[in-house]
Amino acid sequence: MPEIRPESLDAIDRQLIGALQLNARESVAMLARQLGIARTTVTARLARLEKARIITGYGVRLSQRVVDGGLQAYVGITVQPRSGKEVVRRLAAMAQVQQLCAVSGEFDYVAWLRCESPERLDQLLDQIGSVDGVEKTTTSIILSSKIDRGEPI
Structure with a gap:
């Protein structure tokens, strides 16, 4: 598999990443609907972006109130x-x-x-x-x- 560089991401890759940044728990089906592409395409793109380490993980961002006065x-x-x-x-x-x-x-x-x-x-x-x-x-x-x-x- 050729190396994927951030500058070589196409518009769909960037839209997919943007949607995940807003909600990393979004379902593949919903991502496919939002982007107007097939679920299998979303799944394949996610796998490719993860394998290339463009996406390195998914996480949780805590609100300031949860940090308990920190x-x-x-x-x-x-x-x-x-x-x-x-x-x-x-x-x-x-x-x-x-x-x-x-x-x-x-x-x-x-x-x-x-x-x-x-x-x-x-x-x-x-x-x-x-x-x-x-x-x-x-x-x-x-x-x-x-x-x-x-x-x-």
Whole structure:
């Protein structure tokens, strides 16, 4: 099977992925109706997208009220030259770090954190700031989510 690259996805693949991002539990029959294609075509496309690791899984996104007063924050992290690999390794060991992205611009990395309390967030930020190679952090606490479509393609 030839490799599928994101830029080679056709309109139906993108519509299928978009429908799943809105509701990953949608039935194959309903997806077929929405897209105007046969159920067997939907099933085959899903299998192809999964095999090519374009779709890497299906999950559950919890609402903020279920997180029970927990906090979420984004932290911009600036690191010293040649210390990125070690900083990434240390942050990977912190369970509250939900995602870490290398970015362009003001920061080297942006981390998405989830904590159970403001006190725990404060401790975690101190822990991140004390990692060898971390030069500076800037934190933004998430007040509310206005749009969440999951992972973009």
